[in-house]
Amino acid sequence: MSLRADNRTLTYGEAVFEATRSEMARDPSVFVMGQGVDDARGMFGTTLGLHKEFGSERSFDVPLAEDAMTGVGIGAALMGMRPIQVHQRMDFVLLCMNQIVNMASKMSYMFSGAHKVPLVIRAIIGRSWGQGAQHSQAFHSYFMHIPGLRVVAPTTPHDAKGCLIQAIRDDNPVIMIEHRMLHNVKGVVPPESYEIAYGKARVLSPGKDITIVGISHMALECVRAKHLLEDAGIDAEVIDPVSLSPLDISTIAASVERTGRLLVVDTGWLSCGASSEILSETFERIGERRHFVAKRLGYLPTPCPTTKILENLYYPSPQSIAQATYRLVRGENATAWQPGKVDSAEVAEFRGPF
């Protein structure tokens, strides 16, 4: 993240709002649709009041009909509009899968360029304070599987703004993954308009001993783990892929080539997940010439339990990430090491309700 002279800070949610608002002002074909986008909460503030500023034609509530509403967005996009669809929880995006997979991501190809679908779908992953099995799921790997679809999962407010602007201006369907735990996290966000290019990972913190790739909210936890690891004399490099499809394997592989170690920490399950993809692509890229050790961390292979005491076990934490890193660097037979304590304030303080 580039530090600027003015050093203005915004929350992630404010950065998403600013990107949306400035694009709506710039281009009259941009509009927002989704359940509750024009209500008093305004999608956690990310769409708050846009209907007053731009009119209810350009920011409007929709029926609880995810399937058809996705199709409506696609149809409007086919006619030259640029809809932004918002889902409070990614779990509900499962109801949109037919339209996303069979239509939005195939139209350019199926009709050999006769059509384009400039559609943005914002999908928010929930966590903590009792979200439970159906308000916490992360399906980014489902979308990474589909040709014709771009998937971005920015971690910083800076990248959230730039990714969303890029997505809105793109002539293709884009899924933007937002983690609810990130919405109140602050960071430097330049006031002017800028785009974050697809397929460019961001080295959040350089290091020489191990490459840690953290996806979405987990990138933040990985940076915390890095600080814990300093106590054990381990210097970890933390990489945020930012863009999941396309993936910037070059940056990740170049780092692993230097460190010889790779830990991928996903905001999601491991099986057939983004972590599997990152690991296998890295191996294909450098495996013949560089031996490296690797491990993946992610959600436990269970649905998400609601009660806090079990939920704590379900997610990787800075401690578990640091511990896994320590073993990977020092080997299984190394002297035991206990990482210190660190607060993940955005998780600890979250009271939702959503």
Place this chain on the structure above:
Amino acid sequence: MEERTNSPAARLYRSMYLIRRVEEEIIRLYPTDKIKSPVHLSIGQEAVSAAVCDHLEKSDVLFGTYRGHALYLAKGGDVPRMMAELYGKVDGCARGKAGSMHLVDPSVNMMGTSAVVATGISNAVGAALALKMQKSKAIVVCFFGEGATDEGAWHESMNFASLRKLPILFVCENNFYAIYSHVKDRLAGPGLQARSNAYGIPAELVEDHEPMKLHERAGAAVAAVRRGDGPRFLECMTYRWRDHVGPGEDRVHKYRPDEELNAKIEGDNLKIVGDLLSADQRKSIEAAEEKRVADAIAFAEASTFPEDQEVYDHVFAG
């Protein structure tokens, strides 16, 4: 859709004759295996596409289904490029990537057809939303079979179209069968008009074998939508003569009575419309359309297959 200097019957006959002959040629060519693609023929159902599309302008936007040859042709889609598409050739309307199930011709706003039942309906509603936002005078027409009304997507789409009073005409081609499953085994309650009315969308049913009445009622529905009255629903009773998919007959499967099919073939809409014209009129239309069909096949035959590198083209736009 053509210059409206001829009588409605002459226009309908021309359109229906073209559809019938294109599909008869597909049946003739199919055993050669030059058309390596499933085909869902409209023979028997030509009147619906022809009657509705006769009222449309080029700027009006059309969404349809995998049983879409009739619609594509009735909207004025390019015939040689359709045939080349069926052949999988590079001069096809989608350079061979679409085949029979996804015909598209943006030059006449034929938006492309979908093979997943009911999936294009909400796209049509979204296009209507865009036209309204853009203050366009054009309307959207959305074709689907009665099978699509089983899907939740149809209900969600009807509701939203009515809620936003969108410029869209829903045309249901009710041919009784979803593959071999009869509508009476799938539909509860008093029928599709009642369902449409429940969403606040005025509905009308037109029986089969009344092509000129269908033409007149379609005209009224299109006019209402164009006036800004909001969505309309037209249930067109019709009948597919051939198998659900493929060029053949399907009597062997015994899912529908022979007498039912025989009566439909007996009451051929193409003949009904043709009988309204003089023999000379018919002959002149037929000669012109025969030439178009022959030229289209020759065009497809002469076209080449796409180069290997095209497999990667257009995954993304731009």
